[in-house]
Amino acid sequence: MTTTAVTSAGIASEAPRSDFGRVLAQRERRFAAALLAPAFLALLATTTFPLLFLVYTSAFRMDLAMPFTNGFVGFENYQVLLSDERFWASLLVSLVYTGSTVALQVIIGLALALLVMDMKRGQGWFRVIAILPVVLSPAVVGMIWRTFMLAPEFGIVDFLAINAGLGSKNWLGDPTLAMVSVIAIHTWQWTPFAFMVLLASLASLPEDIYEAARLDRASAWQRFRRITLPLLRPAIVMVIIMRTMVALTAFAAIFTVTAGGPGTATEILNLYAYRKSFTELSIGYGSALAVALLIVTIIISGLLFAMRRAK
């Protein structure tokens, strides 16, 4: 409050001096607008327009297999969607996938960060190695897991499972195991992100509080519960928000690993929308599904942001 008062007072005192300043400021604004315009227009053309077009398309029946039935249908696609079992099933899969991958990423990432903080040597190396999965393309990660790691009889994970006495498992062919596998893959790839962010925030925590806590004979667990966690809260919430938005719209890794299979066991909403639009060629209904995913993502991130502001 005080700062705004000061600046406006400053301007007010300068204004009468001449109109020149005002003209200059106006020119400045125009110049800024001109500089901004190309980027703004490009953004409008590449993001806002397609988004509006998607919403527009979702109000049509656009079925390439039966062009003679195409036309405006209003909310019919959404009515169909509400009674579409596969939509609800894929929404559930999406939520399970998102919830479990984000929780695992934060828990494992935090554990790793705490562990690495106490490392005296080799911290740099550990960070470099840990970041490697993040820089890989999800499609490549999917292919590697599908062929080298999870293939029954031939893959590394299955080899380990056999040697551990668990026996050969059909990792991607069994509905439950396939879900576990895609969650594990996503967690494997993206935990380093949470780890890096949390490690950076851990490093910035003030040491004196801990010292005071130690003098007060707080146990390690108490220090973690009462000091580390509350201080890390903003970072953790930020990680949760960012990872949730990405997990909800994940596509490439699941598409290459299971393509939603076996059956529809790992078919997230995104994948269902893709299949409806581009495999079944029902573009209108596919668009409605994409809009539904958009709404779900907005609601969930809205809730998370509200959570962040609360307290």
Added chain:
Amino acid sequence: MPSFKPTRRTLLKTGTAAAAFATFAPAFLRQAAAQDADLAPYKSAQIDWQQVSGETITVAVIPASYFENLITLAPQFKALTGIDVRFEKIPPAQIRQKSVIDLTSKTGTYATHAADPMYYALYAANKWVEPLDTYLADKSLTDPAWFKLDDIIPAWRRANGIDGKLYGMPYDGEVTIQVYRKDLYDAKGLKPADTLEAYMSNAAALNTPNDRVWGAALRGVAGAGQNMYIYPSIFREFGGDWMKGGKLAVNGPEAEAALAWYVDVMKKYAPTAAANWNWPDIADAFSQGTVASYIDAHSSASVINNPEKSKVIGKVAYARWPKGPSGKRTTSIWNWGFPINSALPEKKRKATWLFIQWAASAETQARTAHKFAGPTKRSGVNRTSVWKDPDYIKLMNGFGENFVEVTMGALQEDTDVDWRPRVPQWPAIGDTMATAIQSALSGQATIKAALDDAQRRIEPMMRG
């Protein structure tokens, strides 16, 4: 002593010369190849090959040796017609989507593309491609006595036709056959299966996972071109009819029996991993000696006979599909055909037709197969006359005993135009069925539940 001191100028000179050579050398070589090639067999056709000289067309193909061979011969086509052909290679997984997007938007990007026979119903319903009969009947464009349409494998022409009209000219195709390890079969005194029952019992007899040999393998991965490529044959052999009383039906007792047979073979006698396998994976496993038999495309023979990778060369033999309870054998009628994009202006359509006629002609088929200079020859030529050519037969029988006999037998007797439901909604139906088959295989749903669910999902797709 005079020494060579490169200055900036000499460097520029030699550099430019080298660059010029690098740019033009391939063109020179291609031109030389084109001039060397004898165009007389083409010129005997009573048409003016040069009538739309100067046109440029783009053709989308998949990266496969049978198209690579054709691309190599393109300079000959240019010399013959004066038409430039630009080839775009698109992987099979994307070529359908890309061409559908091109056809809907009517941009005419691809004058023709390697088309999936199951898509002609969709193409024809939207009038995206031209019926070829007008081109075939036009005396200025086609010399029927030279082109000999009847020589092209009839099953593939039927597969690419809708209501008796041809929409795509078959270029290369395949049939599905049994491929088996002769040595393993002989050791147990087994004969290649004549019935689906016998196929199962053969697989049971040879299945010894502890020695890393499995009895059989079929395509397991979900997809209209994967598990929904092999299952339709079984469905038809069990007496299934896709269009029962004019209404598309994918469930029912025949479908349940067919899917049960498939799931049985896969669960009991195939490697667990086969649930995610497509044909290259099956052929790889077979060539490593871990699979005793599989049923898939005859063209996979080139993989299992690859001297660099295969451990089973000389131990392979072939047989036609085992008969189903209905007494029928049903093979795939898959082929890559070339349609003409309707969005093109007339001159380009003519140019496209000339290209298609050239590619599908007996001469080009031979020049891309046994007469091809490169190392990879084609196994899916489109003409009966080439299949009867002694040179071609000799080449093909290098894949193992009775290869040609079995392939021709399957082509002539086991083809079935209603192998898969030929309706415009096929992309959606194929995907739905693929998902259903996989959920039955993985145990996500029972066989009956999976098929009934597929039927429930397919019904609204068929309603206008």
